[in-house]
Amino acid sequence: MNLFIEGFAWLFDPMHWVGGSSIAVRLGEHFQYTGVSLFFAALIAVPLGLYIGHTGKGRGIAIAASNVARALPTLGLLAVLILSLGIGLIPAAIVLVILGIPPLLAGVYAGIESVDPQTVDAARAMGMTELQILRKVEVPLGASLIFGGFRAATLQVIASAVVAAYFSLGGLGRFLVDGLAQNNNPQLVGGAILVIALALVVDGVLAIIQRFVVPTVSSGTRSTKRTARGGAIPPVAQSRTLIKEGH
Template sequence: MNLFVAAFAWIVDPAHWTAGPDISGHLLEHLAVSGLCVLIAVAIALPIGVAIGHTGRGRGAAILISNVARALPTLGLLSILILLLGIGLLPITVVLVILAIPPMLAGAYAGIESVDRQTIDAARALGMTEWQIIVRVEIPLALPLLIGGLRATALQVIATLGIASAFAFGGLGIYLINGLATADYTQLLGGAILITALALVVDGVLALVQRFVIPRGVVIGRSTADGPQKRARAPRPRALQEGMQS
């Protein structure tokens, strides 16, 4: 318990927030690199996941690739890339993107697949093109699951980035490495608390976004027979027709 008290005292010490390299600088660095990796992962995984969910093709291959990516040892892969590319941000970014793609890919195709097929058939009957169906019907209805995949991706990147400090990178993980190297367990625990707090804050923000991205007109119901369940009812054809005209 005394160690936790000392760790929190170390975190709130003004000297650690003003004297460089300070906590605020490492925090911004951690956020910047995490955001970059998440954006790259989303840019790669989201279109692929949407295409798989819309067409129903390639789902087995996507699951296989995701499982292989999850099984890769982070430190081992990072060590190999550093030998090939040298020490720097590039190998760290590549490793984090590889680890971040599976949860985003899973959230994307699962979200699109969850859309009621009758809704899609109604959209086609109204003359919507496949692209219009994806943009105006499937993605809006799948947004909660898409944001869920984004939450898992962000947590994966923020947590894993802490170990990158062992390879000449800053971020909040530098406190883990320095604390371990100098047997300064107060700094070690303080760094772990900071990374955990950052992950929880980001997850909380995305959870709020996930709560409010349900499209207007989609009813969230409950099943009394099977227990509490969230169910998105298909929009009526009139609503789809209004979406085409807008």
């Protein structure tokens, strides 16, 4: 218990919030690693997930590749890349991108696949193009799962970004590595608390966004699924309602 008290005391010491190696600076570096990695992971995973979910092609390959990526040893992969490319943000970003792709990819294609095929067929029968179906029907209806994949990828990257500090990079992992090397237990515990707190806060913010933004689509869709008498509205009517709502 005393160790945790010392960790919190280190965390709230004003001296540790100023300077070039302060908590604020390391936190900014951690956000930088996370943001850059998620951006490039999304560039790869989102289009691929939309294609797989919409066409059903390549699903087995995507699942196998995702499982392989999840099984890769983070520290070992980062070591190989640093030996090949040198110390810097690029090797760490590549590793974090690889780790961020599987949950994001799974969330995107699972969200698209979850849409009722009858609704998709009805939209196609109305003359909508495949791109319109994807943009106006499948993405809005699968938004909750898609956003869930983004949340999972974000937490994965935040937790894994700690390993960058093992190779003279920054981020919150710097406190863990330096604390362990210097036998500074308060700093070690304080750094661990920071990583946990950051993951919890970010996940909480994303959960609020998912609740108040993403359900706008699903709640509107649910309201269109039944008639005034309580019967189900045909898929064609659902598709027309989605278009009228601007989705």
